[in-house]
Each structure stands twice: as C-alpha cells, then as structure tokens.
Amino acid sequence: MAGKTFPWVLTASVPWADGPQYTRGTHDGLPLLSYGCAPRAKLATYRQLRAMGLRPNGQDPVAVLYVRHNASGKTSFASLYLIEKAAPVRPMTPAKWTALAKANLARRICRICGKDPLYVLPTSTGLCWPCFAAETAVSDTVDCGTADDWAEAA
Ligand SMILES: [Zn+2]
Known part of the structure; x- marks a missing residue:
C-alpha cells in the first residue's frame, strides 16, 4: 500500500461549506480530507476539540482526516467534527x-x-471529626476501665 494516494475529487456539497469543495474522495462514506x-x-x-475545551456533543463526524506518516509509511485516519456544533465539555x-x-450531602452527614460538617466524611467511620474524636476517647476510656469514673466526673 506504500505510495497510495488519494486523488482530488470535487465534492458537490459538504457539511462545512457552501458549494462544491475539493476533497480526497470518501472514507467510510464521509468526505476524506488530507492534513x-x-x-x-x-x-x-x-x-483538537478537547484542546479548545469542547466535545462533539453527540454529533456524528462530518469528514475524515488522513495523515501520512512518512517515517513509517502508514496512514492514519481521524474523525472530523463541526466546531460550530460542538459544546463545552461537561455542561x-x-x-x-x-x-x-x-x-455529596449524604456523604457529609455525621x-x-x-x-x-461541610466536608466529606471518611467512609470508614461516617462520623465528623468531633464525634470521631469523642467516640475514640470513650472507647479508650472503657479500655482503661475508668469509664464510670470518667462519666461521673463529667
Ligand atoms: Zn458528628
């Protein structure tokens, strides 16, 4: 396939321009354009859309771009989208x-x-930090066998 070229073809109508345009034929039914x-x-x-902060927004590609890599002799294809139909990423x-x-709120309620507490709780405890600290303190005290003394004093 080395040396294969795509001849220029005058295409009657294309989605991105008024009137006939020169293309390199078609690829998968879409107008083929060279880099x-x-x-x-x-x-x-x-x-290129992503670099502009855009996404195709559900549109089908309107053309195919081919790029010849001289070093490898391979040709690669990329779908081309209409910029005017693209939308900002993640609206x-x-x-x-x-x-x-x-x-987020459900994950923040202690x-x-x-x-x-206005931050996402650790999923392991589901407690806000004051409650976690209190829980830990109580169980520590129980472990020490002084829970009753501690409760009476408080
Ligand atoms: Zn809490």
Missing part, C-alpha cells in the same frame, strides 16, 4: 447539580450528631 486542506476554522478532530444542568449536591 492541511481541512478548514481548521470549521472542522476539528476530537483531540452541568440544574438537575445534575442537584443530584451531585444531594450525593451518623451521630446528624450535622453537616
């Missing part, structure tokens, strides 16, 4: 924020005092 002739202002690969809807807040 350098893809309109950088209109089309971007997934990686948070109000419902998503609410769900996230609830999930088992003993029922308060929200």
